[in-house]
Amino acid sequence: MVSIKDVAEAAGVSTATVSRVLSNGLHVRPEVRERVMVAVERLGYRPNLVARSLRSQQSTTLGLIVSDIRNPFFTSVSRAVEDTAYEQGFSIVLCNTDEQPEKEAIYLNLMQDTGVAGVIISPTPQATASFTSSNFTFPMVVVDRSVPNGDVDTVLLDNVDAAYRLTTHLIEQGYQRIGALSSEMSTGLERQLGYEKALRAHGLALRAEYMKYVPPRAEAGYATALKMLDTSEPPDALFTANSLIAAGALQAIRERNLSMPDDIALVTFDETT
Numbered sequence: 001m002v003s004i005k006d007v008a009e010a011a012g013v014s015t016a017t018v019s020r021v022l023s024n025g026l027h028v029r030p031e032v033r034e035r036v037m038v039a040v041e042r043l044g045y046r047p048n049l050v051a052r053s054l055r056s057q058q059s060t061t062l063g064l065i066v067s068d069i070r071n072p073f074f075t076s077v078s079r080a081v082e083d084t085a086y087e088q089g090f091s092i093v094l095c096n097t098d099e100q101p102e103k104e105a106i107y108l109n110l111m112q113d114t115g116v117a118g119v120i121i122s123p124t125p126q127a128t129a130s131f132t133s134s135n136f137t138f139p140m141v142v143v144d145r146s147v148p149n150g151d152v153d154t155v156l157l158d159n160v161d162a163a164y165r166l167t168t169h170l171i172e173q174g175y176q177r178i179g180a181l182s183s184e185m186s187t188g189l190e191r192q193l194g195y196e197k198a199l200r201a202h203g204l205a206l207r208a209e210y211m212k213y214v215p216p217r218a219e220a221g222y223a224t225a226l227k228m229l230d231t232s233e234p235p236d237a238l239f240t241a242n243s244l245i246a247a248g249a250l251q252a253i254r255e256r257n258l259s260m261p262d263d264i265a266l267v268t269f270d271e272t273t
Contacts, residue, residue: 010039063111063119101126146186163194166267179210179235188241221248237265
């Protein structure tokens, strides 16, 4: 591995001069800067970012911990975070928990041990009830999940209001038998509340056979929607709590040769289906 000492010897300067050049420091003559950069290029020198962080007490790495990278929503979040971090001179370490608290704990400890500048996380359902940033030394931002008892900055959609408006739109279009496929994540529970609020506000009964909680996966949405469609009085519209559930429901609708919106309507979140 090429060291900063190797670069200094190749350029005929001190290691302190190489450090000033690489950190864009002042008081370095242009010709000296050029010699150092030529040596860096020729030797293929790469700075040791961990060592640099330890010396400066400043990290340029952020952790991003998501629940399921296969979910298009988190794919979009990851891309946006990475793009913004890059513009600000930061790099991203991406971790995927698969909604497993054990993996989440491992990754949070990893972030602590490596001294990241901060963490953006979508916590597992088991963690949300007691999640707090006081257990960690780095700043933290929670996305997409509610943390009722935490002292953590959070970025959320108004899920109840959004679900209310989606369901109201269906009712205003004349649909009366509206099924709901929600998840038991905090976002799914809040969206279910908005769905139920809309039904009550418009005088429609809450029917247990039309309200199902499913894992936020396409296969779960497909299987549950198929069962709903095969009942003696199937729903004439479906409200789905995320795009993966919606993708599965859409597959079931197509498999039953139903047309949209004439035979059945479908609303969902995330605009990724």
